[in-house]
Amino acid sequence: MSDQPILEAKDVTKTFGGILALNRVSFHVNEGEILGIIGPNGSGKTTLINCITAFIKMTSGKVFFRGKDISRKPAHKIADMGLTRTFQIMRPYYSLPAYKNLVIPLFSPRAKRTGGWRGGGKLGDRNTVGIDILEEIGFERDSFVPYKMASTLPTGYLKRLELARCLALKPEIILCDEVFSGLSMSEIASMVPLIERLQMDGIALVMIEHRLRELFRVARRIMVLNFGEKLIEGTPEEVMADEKVKEAYFGSEEVEEVMTYA
Amino acid sequence: MEQRRKERIDRGIKVRADGLYALMSWRELGYLILPRMVLIVGMLILPFVMPSMYWQRVISIVCIYALLAVSFDFLAHFVGLVSLGGALFIGVGGYLSAIMNTSFGFPPLLAIPIATIAGAAICTLLLFPCLRLRGVYFAIVSLMYPLAMTRVIEALDILGGTDGIMGVDSFPNRWIEQYFVILMVLLFLFGARRLVNMDLGLVLRAVKDNDQAVRASGMSITFYKAVAVFISSAMGCLGGACLVHIYMWSGMSLFALDFSILPIAATVIGGAGTIVGPVLGCLILVPVSELLREFGTLRIVFYSVILVAFIVFRSEGIMVYGQRKYHQIERWVKV
Numbered sequence: 001m002s003d004q005p006i007l008e009a010k011d012v013t014k015t016f017g018g019i020l021a022l023n024r025v026s027f028h029v030n031e032g033e034i035l036g037i038i039g040p041n042g043s044g045k046t047t048l049i050n051c052i053t054a055f056i057k058m059t060s061g062k063v064f065f066r067g068k069d070i071s072r073k074p075a076h077k078i079a080d081m082g083l084t085r086t087f088q089i090m091r092p093y094y095s096l097p098a099y100k101n102l103v104i105p106l107f108s109p110r111a112k113r114t115g116g117w118r119g120g121g122k123l124g125d126r127n128t129v130g131i132d133i134l135e136e137i138g139f140e141r142d143s144f145v146p147y148k149m150a151s152t153l154p155t156g157y158l159k160r161l162e163l164a165r166c167l168a169l170k171p172e173i174i175l176c177d178e179v180f181s182g183l184s185m186s187e188i189a190s191m192v193p194l195i196e197r198l199q200m201d202g203i204a205l206v207m208i209e210h211r212l213r214e215l216f217r218v219a220r221r222i223m224v225l226n227f228g229e230k231l232i233e234g235t236p237e238e239v240m241a242d243e244k245v246k247e248a249y250f251g252s253e254e255v256e257e258v259m260t261y262a
Numbered sequence: 263m264e265q266r267r268k269e270r271i272d273r274g275i276k277v278r279a280d281g282l283y284a285l286m287s288w289r290e291l292g293y294l295i296l297p298r299m300v301l302i303v304g305m306l307i308l309p310f311v312m313p314s315m316y317w318q319r320v321i322s323i324v325c326i327y328a329l330l331a332v333s334f335d336f337l338a339h340f341v342g343l344v345s346l347g348g349a350l351f352i353g354v355g356g357y358l359s360a361i362m363n364t365s366f367g368f369p370p371l372l373a374i375p376i377a378t379i380a381g382a383a384i385c386t387l388l389l390f391p392c393l394r395l396r397g398v399y400f401a402i403v404s405l406m407y408p409l410a411m412t413r414v415i416e417a418l419d420i421l422g423g424t425d426g427i428m429g430v431d432s433f434p435n436r437w438i439e440q441y442f443v444i445l446m447v448l449l450f451l452f453g454a455r456r457l458v459n460m461d462l463g464l465v466l467r468a469v470k471d472n473d474q475a476v477r478a479s480g481m482s483i484t485f486y487k488a489v490a491v492f493i494s495s496a497m498g499c500l501g502g503a504c505l506v507h508i509y510m511w512s513g514m515s516l517f518a519l520d521f522s523i524l525p526i527a528a529t530v531i532g533g534a535g536t537i538v539g540p541v542l543g544c545l546i547l548v549p550v551s552e553l554l555r556e557f558g559t560l561r562i563v564f565y566s567v568i569l570v571a572f573i574v575f576r577s578e579g580i581m582v583y584g585q586r587k588y589h590q591i592e593r594w595v596k597v
């Protein structure tokens with residue numbers, strides 16, 4: 001395996017009208033690594049993911065996936081390459097049961113190509129494959145939860161469903177936009193091992209989080225955004241000791257909590 | 263005053279017939295099959311019930327409109343594209359079949375399938391540029407094409423100009439004509455209902471409900487919209503192709519606005535999103551419209567009034583109402 005990063009962003013810039021939402025943000029993600037991205041509300045974290053995955057067009061900058069320039073590719077082509085993302089505001093197919101939600105990504109060209117869930121071979125019945133994936137991501141198989149309408153699922157399951165949609169594509173990297181937010185402490189506790197397992201499976205992860213304590217348990221490298229600018233990048237300890245970061249987060253309870261904890 | 267509320271409960275038999283158990287008892291099986299059988303048998307005996315030449319013609323026209331209405335309902339309620347292109351589909355399919363027949367000598371039963379496929383390809387190409395746009399553009403563009411077509415044909419005097427293409431062969435006989443169009447309606451009706459519940463159908467419905475998630479799943483929404491437009495325009499082109507062999511003539515009136523508007527009115531009356539409903543809507547609306555024939559083009563006022571009335575009174579449509587009565591018990595309960 002080469003030491004080429006799996007994902008590299010160079011000088012990503014985005015303006016909305018006159019507002020500079022992202023100002024020349026550069027970063028990279030290594031093979032199998034978890035990179036945490038933190039920053040106060042409105043600092044441009046979601047916009048960064050949207051630019052990388054082409055859900056919005058960036059004003060300037062370049063993105064490389066495994067060394068290949070993907071800056072001009074449409075969103076579905078990028079997902080097709082194995083660069084997947086979750087949505088901060090969950091986007092399930094509300095009118096379908098949870099497991100049927102996965103029939104759609106499993107119908108995609110990438111899923112057909114990579115196929116071979118469980119024991120290899122041809123992609124079987126998409127419904128059963130869907131239930132298998134849901135089980136992996138923490139839906140209890142023998143319960144009725146996988147069969148419930150997505151519109152009736154609580155937040156915790158919807159967050160998992162977002163991840164499951166990515167997993168159905170056999171991703172190489174997942175950009176997670178706040179998968180922990182809105183979850184209870186116990187739900188997060190059950191989610192953390194899941195994230196660790198994804199990493200063990202060789203999937204690289206970018207995690208945008210406000211729940212710093214939980215993030216620091218899984219991510220060894222953190223990037224901080226503030227007003228669309230990259231403040232600093234480093235280990236959780238380095239980042240939290242930084243004066244600029246303290247200033248950006250001034251008054252935020254989370255940081256005080258983490259700082260006393262660290 | 264005491265408050266009352268309508269309570270709806272699924273009938274026991276509906277619940278039982280939902281599962282696999284349905285296959286174990288004649289009663290449940292009958293409950294499932296009965297509505298379908300009524301429709302199929304009803305459609306098939308229509309030509310015998312109304313054997314007069316005039317009414318047989320009306321039945322054929324009902325079927326043409328039914329194809330358009332199924333096509334509209336499929337595209338609007340399962341893919342999220344509101345099409346006003348009924349006239350475009352009819353015109354393209356009609357002219358193509360007429361040309362195949364008069365210029366290349368293909369018999370109707372060969373010209374029709376060719377016109378259906380080729381016509382669908384042409385319509386999909388014509389509509390492709392506006393598939394990327396969101397909002398009302400699709401509706402507007404699909405409405406503009408037929409208007410433009412008539413002007414082009416008139417101005418350039420192509421495709422027979424204002425006289426149209428004469429001497430198009432009819433079906434071998436009127437029974438074949440009748441049963442061909444009836445079977446096509448049944449085929450596409452049940453085919454479309456099947457399709458929307460298959461995996462491909464789920465993807466199409468997802469394009470309507472949540473296109474961002476579809477893109478995030480590595481699928482091009484434009485591609486799947488194009489697939490849906492192809493399927494939908496194939497139904498319309500089939501209708502148009504049949505029509506020219508029924509009238510034995512292909513002319514500019516194939517691009518008439520009626521073909522765009524009546525299917526929508528039929529869908530609203532019959533029950534949007536049910537696919538069967540629009541067919542029922544046509545069975546009601548087209549004969550009534552025939553009875554109003556002497557009012558000429560004023561009939562479009564009649565469709566409009568019906569359409570507006572149903573929308574203003576928020577009617578759910580015949581089929582939705584019927585399904586509810588069939589599957590559920592209603593009763594008033596005190597709150």
Ligand SMILES: Nc1ncnc2c1ncn2[C@@H]1O[C@H](COP(=O)(O)OP(=O)(O)OP(=O)(O)O)[C@@H](O)[C@H]1O
Nearest residue numbers: 016019021039040041042043044045046047048088
């Ligand atoms: N579509 C848009 N049009 C205009 N401005 C936008 C748009 N999307 C985001 N912005 C602006 O860009 C800035 C960054 O927003 P973004 O959603 O990326 O922040 P965030 O870091 O994800 O915040 P949060 O932590 O609340 O999710 C904000 O000031 C926001 O108002």
Ligand SMILES: [Mg+2]
Nearest residue numbers: 045046047088
């Ligand atoms: Mg955000």
